Structures are given as structure tokens and as C-alpha cells.
Amino acid sequence: MDSNTRAELDHYITTLYAQEDETLRWIQDEANRHELPxxxxxxxEGRLMQLLAAMINAKKIVEIGTLAGYSGVWLARALPHDGKLYTLEKSARHAQIARRSFQRAGVADKVEVLEGDARESLRRLSAHAPFDLVFIDADKGSYPDYLAWAVEHLRPGGMVAAHNAFRSGSILKPQSADDHAMLAFNQAIADHPQLDGMILAVGDGMAVGVKKG
Ligand SMILES: C[S@@+](CC[C@H](N)C(=O)[O-])C[C@H]1O[C@@H](n2cnc3c(N)ncnc32)[C@H](O)[C@@H]1O
Incomplete structure (x- = not known):
């Protein structure tokens, strides 16, 4: 499939299933206004994560990599009224912007933004395990460590998901350290004795693993 067809199909599924409401557009506008990457x-992809969370009846979600809270709002909207999203962000500036996003979306009561390096936040979060879903979308070099933490702290039937499994195709000809880290991560899910895995070929690829019972 050429890149034009792919772009048209992405547009098609967005129109069918993933139209942004005013809040999601506001979050992206804010992110642009603050010159976030x-x-x-x-x-x-947000819709995909929301659907995966709903499919496994997720009540407790951990997200690693908050940015402006865009994916966090998609996820929080999949939670029941007593559900909780813990979202981890090392940048104080990003965390502050994200808190405003969660307020604006009316989901702030269900979301806790943990500021600081994810490894440290995960250590603290262990006390709240087990979790239903761990969504990884941050520093690629740490993905293997995040995976180990997720497998240890997920309930049986819980899911770990990681964005950028394809790295825009670079995993086929890996060059950067991040490309190699992603390849190692995809392989780790495929080989993991406690996971049933797959890469969902949506967007930049969503690597998923379901913890065996
Ligand atoms: C790709 S963005 C997240 C995008 C977000 N999931 C979304 O779709 O709206 C990655 C974020 O992870 C944060 N990050 C990178 N390394 C981190 C670390 N070690 N601990 C916590 N956050 C980290 C970055 O500051 C950035 O905001």
C-alpha cells in the first residue's frame, strides 16, 4: 500500500470512529500554543486505546508518557466512574498542561498525574497493583524495564500496550538506539512466557501483550 492510500484510509477510519470533540481539539491547540512536540x-490511535481499555473492562490504568494529556483523555473516557488513570510524566511543564486538559475534559477526579521520572513513579505505584492496563508511550530505551514492571503488576488478563512499534518503518532497517530498543521490545513481547502478544498495525503500530491467567 502506498503512503497516499494509507493516509486516505487513516482519514477514513478517523471519520468513522475517531472524530475529535471540542475538548480533544482544545488540548491539541493548547499543546501547539505551548510549542510541545x-x-x-x-x-x-487514541480511539484504539480507548476501545482496548473498554474490551478488558479496565478500571485501573497506568500510562507512561503524558505530554499534554491527549491520550490520557481518550483512556480516562473508557473508565467507569470509580476507575483511575495514573499517568506518568517527567516534565513539570507537560504535567501542568496535562492537568488543565484533564480539568477541561471533566475527568480530573479519575486521573492522577505523577510528576518525575517514570521509574521512580512506578516504584511508588507498585503499592496500588494489580493494574488492568499499562500503556507505554515515552522514552524508548526504557521500554524493556517498563515491560518488566507491567508484567509483574498486571492482573491475569491485563494488557500492556506500547506505541510506535513500527517507528515509522525504521524497525525494518534499524539505525538509531531507539530503533534497536523498539525491536528488542517487540521481540521481548513475542518471546515472553507470560504474555500473548501481537502488533496491531494501526498508525505507527501498537504492540500489545495480554498476561496469561
Ligand atoms: C510521546 S509523548 C506522550 C504522548 C501522549 N501519550 C499522548 O499521546 O498524548 C512522551 C512523553 O513522555 C515523557 N517522558 C519521556 N521520558 C520519560 C521518563 N523517563 N519518565 C516520565 N516521562 C517521560 C516526555 O516528557 C513526553 O511528554
Missing amino acids: AISLKPF
Whole structure:
């Protein structure tokens, strides 16, 4: 499939399933206004994560990599009224912008933004385990450590998901350290004795693993 056809199909599924409401558009406008990098999920990837969370009846979600809270709002909207999203962000500036996003979306009561390096935040979050879903969308070099933490702290039937499994195709000819880290991560899910895995070929690829019972 050529890149034009792919772009048209992405547009098609966005129109069908992932149209942004005023709040989601506001969050992206705010992110642009603050000159944050344009590295959030695409709308249809947000919708995918929301659907995966709903499919496993997720009540407790951990997200690693908050940015402006765009994917966090998609996820929080999949939660029941007593559900909780813990979202981890090392940049104080991003965390502050994200808190405003969660307020604006009316989901702030369900979302806790943990500021600081994710490794440290994960150590603290262990006390709240087990979790239903761990969504990884941050520093690629740490993905293997995040995966180990997720498998240890997910309930049986819980899911770990990681964005950028394809790295825009670079995993086929890996060059950078991040490309190699992503390849190692995809392989780790495929080989993991406690996970049933797959890469969902939506957007930049969503690597998923379901913890065996
Ligand atoms: C790709 S963006 C997240 C996008 C977000 N999930 C979305 O779709 O709206 C990655 C974020 O992870 C944060 N980050 C990178 N390394 C981190 C670390 N070690 N601990 C916590 N956050 C980190 C970055 O500051 C950035 O805001």
C-alpha cells in the first residue's frame, strides 16, 4: 500500500470512529500554543486505546508518557466512574498542561498525574497493583524495564500496550538506539512466557501483550 492510500484510509477510519470533540481539539491547540512536540497519539490511535481499555473492562490504568494529556483523555473516557488513570510524566511543564486538559475534559477526579521520572513513579505505584492496563508511550530505551514492571503488576488478563512499534518503518532497517530498543521490545513481547502478544498495525503500530491467567 502506498503512503497516499494509507493516509486516505487513516482519514477514513478517523471519520468513522475517531472524530475529535471540542475538548480533544482544545488540548491539541493548547499543546501547539505551548510549542510541545507533535508526538501525541493520532485520533484513531487514541480511539484504539480507548476501545482496548473498554474490551478488558479496565478500571485501573497506568500510562507512561503524558505530554499534554491527549491520550490520557481518550483512556480516562473508557473508565467507569470509580476507575483511575495514573499517568506518568517527567516534565513539570507537560504535567501542568496535562492537568488543565484533564480539568477541561471533566475527568480530573479519575486521573492522577505523577510528576518525575517514570521509574521512580512506578516504584511508588507498585503499592496500588494489580493494574488492568499499562500503556507505554515515552522514552524508548526504557521500554524493556517498563515491560518488566507491567508484567509483574498486571492482573491475569491485563494488557500492556506500547506505541510506535513500527517507528515509522525504521524497525525494518534499524539505525538509531531507539530503533534497536523498539525491536528488542517487540521481540521481548513475542518471546515472553507470560504474555500473548501481537502488533496491531494501526498508525505507527501498537504492540500489545495480554498476561496469561
Ligand atoms: C510521546 S509523548 C506522550 C504522548 C501522549 N501519550 C499522548 O499521546 O498524548 C512522551 C512523553 O513522555 C515523557 N517522558 C519521556 N521520558 C520519560 C521518563 N523517563 N519518565 C516520565 N516521562 C517521560 C516526555 O516528557 C513526553 O511528554
